[in-house]
Amino acid sequence: MKNSEVDTIFSKEDAAILEEVMNIAFGKASSDLARVIDIQIMLNAPQVEILKTEELMRWIKQDTESYKTLSMIEQNFWGKYAGTAILAFPSAASKKLISLFEDEDEPFEADNPLLERETLLEVGNILIGACVSKVAELLDDDQVSFSPPRLIPQVVVDNLSGANISPKFDDPDKMAILMKTIFHLQEKDVKGFLFMIASDDSMKWLKTALQNFMAKF
Amino acid sequence: MPKKLLIVDDSPVSRAIIKKCLPKDHPFELFEAGDGKEGLEKFKEIRPDGTLLDLTMPVMDGFEALEEMKKVDSNAVIIVLTADIQQKAYEKVMALGAGMVIPKPPSAEALADGLSKMGLL
Numbered sequence: 001m002k003n004s005e006v007d008t009i010f011s012k013e014d015a016a017i018l019e020e021v022m023n024i025a026f027g028k029a030s031s032d033l034a035r036v037i038d039i040q041i042m043l044n045a046p047q048v049e050i051l052k053t054e055e056l057m058r059w060i061k062q063d064t065e066s067y068k069t070l071s072m073i074e075q076n077f078w079g080k081y082a083g084t085a086i087l088a089f090p091s092a093a094s095k096k097l098i099s100l101f102e103d104e105d106e107p108f109e110a111d112n113p114l115l116e117r118e119t120l121l122e123v124g125n126i127l128i129g130a131c132v133s134k135v136a137e138l139l140d141d142d143q144v145s146f147s148p149p150r151l152i153p154q155v156v157v158d159n160l161s162g163a164n165i166s167p168k169f170d171d172p173d174k175m176a177i178l179m180k181t182i183f184h185l186q187e188k189d190v191k192g193f194l195f196m197i198a199s200d201d202s203m204k205w206l207k208t209a210l211q212n213f214m215a216k217f
Numbered sequence: 218m219p220k221k222l223l224i225v226d227d228s229p230v231s232r233a234i235i236k237k238c239l240p241k242d243h244p245f246e247l248f249e250a251g252d253g254k255e256g257l258e259k260f261k262e263i264r265p266d267g268t269l270l271d272l273t274m275p276v277m278d279g280f281e282a283l284e285e286m287k288k289v290d291s292n293a294v295i296i297v298l299t300a301d302i303q304q305k306a307y308e309k310v311m312a313l314g315a316g317m318v319i320p321k322p323p324s325a326e327a328l329a330d331g332l333s334k335m336g337l338l
Contacts, residue, residue, distance in 0.1 A: 016228065016229055016230045017230050019228060019230070020228040020230040020231045020234075023228060023231070023273060023300060023321075024300040024321050024322055025300070026300070027273065027299060027300025027301035027302070027321065028300050028302075030301055030303060031300075031301060031302045031303040031304075031306075034303040034304065034305065035303075035304075040303055040305040040306060041303070043273050043301065044273065044275070045227050045228075045273050045274055045275050214230070214234075217233075217234045217237045217238060217322070
């Protein structure tokens with residue numbers, strides 16, 4: 001789908017509705033998650049950008065440039081709503097995240113790279129799954145399926161490019177809708193970035209679903 | 218005289234949904250603000266009978282705006298409208314003085330019920 005087609009298909013009003021849908025969906029997701037991991041998750045107001053896929057990494061870089069390296073968890077999802085979600089944490093966060101799953105009586109050993117990797121994948125799986133599912137559910141009661149999460153460790157922010165994440169983000173002809181939010185796991189003092197990139201195949205469906213959402217009120 | 222109702226939400230879409238859900242048989246004088254800071258300024262200026270306040274907003278979030286509004290008027294009627302209904306967030310806004318929390322997106326029934334319970338209808 002080319003730039004001009006997307007401009008015609010996806011208006012500023014659609015983007016504003018999508019931001020509100022994300023706001024509601026992420027709020028509901030974070031309240032569900034808080035029940036599971038018993039900590040408060042604070043979310044920033046979500047933002048939506050419509051851009052060329054080759055510009056995606058520049059946008060992600062802009063948001064994360066205060067960090068040297070990131071741990072990224074990527075997961076693809078598909079249903080009527082389809083795309084890719086990327087969760088990015090500053091690399092130092094993984095040790096703090098481990099304590100989310102720790103039993104007070106049996107603390108994990110201090111330095112365990114395998115455990116850090118599994119923790120990041122699990123946190124990614126939980127957060128991405130909750131947020132993507134809620135958006136799909138709010139829009140059309142759509143059910144999405146997920147690929148297993150993939151960890152991309154120690155991504156140097158200065159070198160961030162589509163090539164070191166996924167070749168699909170390097171296509172100059174494709175457009176994407178980037179949805180992003182910053183969240184804080186308050187008690188753990190951990191900040192992360194969630195990016196959802198809707199595939200161009202789902203844009204027409206997304207537009208109709210957004211209009212249907214507004215028509216309910 | 219219609220009651221003054223201040224809607225503080227960064228999303229124009231959310232404000233439109235809220236306005237559509239307000240009871241049609243009960244006109245309000247409506248005021249709107251797009252973030253917590255603007256909301257606080259309008260609150261000081263107009264002294265609304267009721268405020269519908271979002272939590273997740275840029276510039277100043279709803280928690281801080283609520284706290285500041287309560288410092289201005291401890292009797293202010295403030296209803297928090299949010300999708301973020303985590304128990305800790307709920308406890309925090311109630312401790313800060315919110316009258317009640319209504320989950321987003323609101324239904325016309327939930328909003329009318331909330332406004333009625335807060336003495337705004």
